[in-house]
Amino acid sequence: MLVHNSDVAEIFNKVADLLEILDENPFRVRAYRNAARTVGSLSQSVAAMVEQAKDFTELPGIGKDLAGKIEEIVRTGNLSQLQDLEDRIPPQLIRLMKIPGLGPKRVKTLYDRLNITSLEDLKKSAEAGEIKNLKGFGEKTEKAILAELGREKKEERIKLNVAEEVANGVVNYLKRVEGVSEVIVAGSFRRKKETVADLDILATCKKGSKVMDAFVEYGNVGKVVAKGETRATIVLRSGIQMDLRVVPEASYGAALHYFTGSKAHNIAVRTLGVKGGLKINEYGVFKGKKRIAGKREEEVFDHVGLSFIEPELREDQGEIEAAQQGKLPKLITLKDIRGDLHAHTKETDGRHTLEQMVEAARNRGYQYVAITDHSKRLSMTHGFDAKRLAKRNEEIDRLNGKLKGFSVLKSIEVDILEDGSLDLPDSILKELDLTVCSVHSKFNLPMKKQMERIIRAMDNPYFNVFAHPSGRLINERPPYDVDMEELIKAAKERGCAMEVNAHPDRLDLADIHCRLARDTGVKLVISTDAHSVNDYDLMRFGVWQARRGWVEKEDVLNTRSADELKKLLKRK
Ligand SMILES: [Zn+2]
Ligand SMILES: [Zn+2]
Secondary structure: OOOOHHHHHHHHHHHHHHHHHOOOOHHHHHHHHHHHHHHHOOOOOHHHHHHOOOOHHHOOOOOHHHHHHHHHHHHHOOOHHHHHHHHHOOHHHHHHOOOOOOOHHHHHHHHHHHOOOOHHHHHHHHHOOOOOOOOOOHHHHHHHHHHHHHOOOOOOOEEHHHHHHHHHHHHHHHHOOOOEEEEEEOHHHHOOOOEEOOEEEEEEEOOOOOHHHHHHOOOOEEEEEEEOOOEEEEEEOOOOEEEEEEOOHHHHHHHHHHHHOOHHHHHHHHHHHHHOOOEEEOOEEEEOOEEEEOOOHHHHHHHOOOOOOOHHHOOOOOHHHHHHOOOOOOEOOHHHOOEEEEEOOOOOOOOOOHHHHHHHHHHOOOOEEEEOOEEOOOHHHOOEOHHHHHHHHHHHHHHHHHOOOOEEEEOOEEEEOOOOOEOOOHHHHOOOOOOEEEOOOOOOOOHHHHHHHHHHHHHOOOOOEEOOOOOOEOOOEOOOOOOHHHHHHHHHHHOOEEEEEOOOOOOEOOHHHHHHHHHHOOOEEEEOOEOOHHHHHHHHHHHHHHHHOOOEHHHEHHHOOHHHHHHHHOOO
């Protein structure tokens, strides 16, 4: 993933916060804050500067040490120093700082004076009226803290890509433990929800296996919450909670179904069982006291007269009825994808050249890739004007002349301007194979204005794909204010397609809107928005999202062959 200047600034600010809690030299603290400000206000991308081997020490307030750290963040997305600092401070204390009004200085005072290290401690002290007496706090602050704590904040959920990385790690680890046979992560992770709350792991093993001991000794364990014979709960240092349940082989399928959920789906299946005189739970399918099935998940569905329902569909949103009537969708798979229709190069904010991006797409067996660099409005990324794009088109013609069995599609990610016009003239858009059109500015327009803007853009005959249609960033930025149902209708009327942006930070369209688009007859495109050759790998997240929206191969344009696709996109 591309590291943005704001990411670097955020990390430096965090380092400053933690140094402050640790009572380090105030000059050091200030150096990090200044560096954060410098990087945050740079007009050039630090990622690009690293690529071009620019000297950061020429920037105000950046010495050799900080320059090295910027490079580390750009290359790894992280700063080892920050991790070291986080290891030295109770994680709860770091969370306290996120409460409005509690900066590092105040958190430190609370820790030093009242030994507050958790939200519970904080609540108790505030309720006991201990905080208002501390120097620099006062009654107002104490009230504000109580109000904030009373708001019952929802825990931030984990993005699917992070969950996947953690899940793969622990599954591989447990599989190596002697005597263990099956290990699988169930729950919303298996249903491929865009975010998950925790990881529910199921395992089967031979008698005497030390799998529970191994589990609580897993690397990065912050806390062992519970450990029994067949069940244990740990919290990793990153704050992610994991449950492990060891189940007998005879119950494995029933347990897998039960712990995959969702709750609503399980209730519906159980109710069907009751109607047929069966009891269904995590131990199996029972007739009276006798277990008649449970080893395999398919058996559970079988006994209530349902065909197998893919985990992504198990939300009690009509999948039970569809399974009864033999009308379940034949969900799209990763193998159906023939090309990526959203990819950037180094010419704007990507990391690799046109040739590298094309080569990597070919190497993964694709038939085509659309190169969609930014348009000129995004001046920070050095976006394309018409003249540069014409030159780019010539380059692509030359490349296509050399390639056999692979097409590079001429394209652009063109900005939708505030008045609904596109950022490049029709005369050049006409020359492209397709356009990918995006909102990258003015997120805060009132709904009516935002809708008019987007629909007006769709009126343009050269508008093909509406990219990341809601503009949301998961856990970071809410969608802009639009009526997605109306936009989907507008897209249908104008023959525009909608993107399912596969980037795990976006997953935009949302699952319900994928389904609505499909039901409305709007074609979808699943693209990664690749900013480097590795980003093509993100395709699976988009496919999962589409599967949650009941999407089939036929609903998606980039499952077509290059010839079919070009025919569909043919300019009038
Ligand atoms: Zn974009
Ligand atoms: Zn993009």
